[in-house]
Amino acid sequence: MSYTYESYDVIVVGAGHAGCEAVLAAARLGHKTLMFTVSVDSIALMPCNPNIGGTSKGHLVREIDALGGEMGKNIDRTFIQSKMLNASKGPAVHSLRAQADKQAYSREMRKVLEAEPNVVIKQGEVAEILVSEDETAEGGIPAITGIMTTSKAIYPAKCVILCTGTYLRARCIYGDVEQFTGPNGLMAANALTASLLSLGIRLRRFKTGTPARIDGNSIDFSKLTPQYGDETIVPFSFTNKAEDLERDQVPCYLTYTNETTHQIIRENIDRSPLYSGKIQGTGPRYCPSIEDKVMRFADKDRHQVFLEPEGLYTNEIYVDGMSSSMPEDVQIRMYRSVPGLEHANIVRNAYAIEYDCIDATQLKESLEFQNISGLFAAGQFNGSSGYEEAGAQGLIAGINAALKIENRDPLILSRSDGYIGVLIDDLVTKETMEPYRMMTSRAEYRLLLRQDNADLRLTKYGYEVGLIPEERYQAVEEKRRLIKEEEDRLEEVKVGGSAAIQSFLEKYGSPLLKTAVCLADLIRRPELTYDQLAEIDPDRPLLDDDVREQININIKYKGYLEREFRQVEQFQKLESRKIPTGIDFESIANIRKEARQKLAHIKPETVGQASRISGVSPADISVLIVYLQQYARDQERNQKNG
Helix, strand or coil, X not given: CCEECCCEEEEEECCCHHHHHHHHHHHHCCCCEEEEECCHHHCCCCCCCCEEECCCHHHHHHHHHHHCCCHHHHHHHHEEEEEEECCCCCHHHCEEEEEECXXXXXXXXXXXXXXXXXXXXXXXXXXXXXXXXXXXXXXXCCEEEEEEECCCEEEEEEEEEECCCCCECCEEEECCEEECECHHHCECECCHHXXXXXXXXXXXXXXXXXXXXXXXHHCCHHHCEEECCCCCCCCCCXXXXXXXXXXXXXXXXXXXXXXXHHHHHHHCHHHCHHHHCCCCCECCCCCCCHHHHHHHCCCCCCCEEEEEECCCCCCEEEEECCCCCCCHHHHHHHHHCCCCCCCCCEEECCEEEEEEEECHHHECCCCEECCCECEEECHHHHCECCHHHHHHHHHHHHHHHHHHHCCCCCCCCCCCCCHHHHHHHHHHHCCCCCCECCCHHHCCCCCCCCHHHHHHHHHHHHHHHCCCCHHHHHHHHHHHHHHHHHHHHHHHCEECCCHHHHHHHHHCCCCCCCCCEEHXXXXXCCCCCCCHHHHHCCCCCCCXXXXXXXXXXXXXXXXXXXXXXXXXXXXXXXXXXXXCCCCCHHHCCCCCHHHHHHHHHHCCCEHHHHHCCCCCCHHXXXXXXXXXXXXXXXXXXXXXXX
């Protein structure tokens, strides 16, 4: 028989990276929050790659931190190697990446959760989402009342956030071996799918994979190329300073597959579940298995393989670049064909994992379901891939669940606000038919949305919702003031062709001056930087590294930044045009049938969002704008007439 347990403001289902951020956000905003997990030992688990950040993903972590999330702080506490990727390229694509001690990362996040007064952690499996047709929200849709576990315990709640990751009806596969477990052999969550389907939620079946882990004692490191971290640490969290994070770092190692590796794969490709049809789920295009790489890129004679330590207190090495679902005997031969791995002992076999997730176009931009009030979703359950994408969604879902309880407007980041805005908009607007991975190319305004200025862009939002304390917010505003003040000074201070100035320019291979110029003009020269100009600028103030970095970028890329700002202004005109709830898109004449169907399916909240739906043309948007204008006039007239 079922029985009712104590009630909560927010219940979060899942304890991965999305679940952790969701729980902490809701709890820190003052709401009693319950976290359900199939295993308390899986909190903030890294079942795949042992790192945080990377290309575009580093941007997400910085943005999570700027909004008041925990991921950046936790990786700063637990990294064993830190490296800035793409440092030789422009600042828009600089991306911080840190190798984590996996056990420490999970352990430290659990400490943070257990120390939060409003958080309760419960090991158990959620079987049913409970809704009431009576307690309906505006629009007459069902509203969340709580959840029920497999033990028939009912937990009433005002909001529920689903962060099930890769556990929902999970199936791990390699070769002919099929195990109905979650990642790393943990228990799968098999009961909830039926409840979701009964609520009319559209599900999909996605797949991801992970490589083998190898005993480091069996690797010949003399045949590998070491990959070291950066000497100067750049923190993920804006609350940390580089000098506070100095520590000994461990190297990673680079090696390559070869023709022998590829031949082993080709000869056994019929035994791969990916090619035999045994795996039905759709895998990530941008993170293919090694068998996919070999078959799809037949012209490549080798592929990079990075060997990454899983922590300071284990010999396990993660074989990045060789995820696979090949049979065990093939895996042994395949890995041992790689230089340095000739005698490798596999600790954990590579495997593919299938799991249930949703069609995220059922969600609002707030990550709340359109047709169930108080039910939110985040992370890989929404069809994304990656710890960072999950954490970003979890944070937004946790914030918006808390704001909903408080009857406040949701926090919705636009595509011009941050990578988090791009990520969520893509998920809820564009039908994602494969696991979604964040990339810098997805952001239209990536010069504005750099990882280095995430605090200047987003801290105000974290402060407004209540996750950023006053002191931190004021520090960011002071940083903004210092940057502006110094930029103005540099535009005003002029230098001429004195011997000292000409000698300085000659030293850095910069053209000599014929007329006086301002210091900002010198910074705009590609061969010069703000820091270098210290030699000829005795009156400059003493400023922190991060302030000087912003000054240099803002001045050097001023023309490009101004152009993107103008583009954002045009973009925001469409984003500010709200579409009233309840619009019958199917009844709008002069919009093409395909566009009407897509609009009715996705239910965009703004004209801007509608314009990004595949199958909706600019002509359709023009008709929609005219319709909305007439709709507004009709509504106003009806109100006047009583």
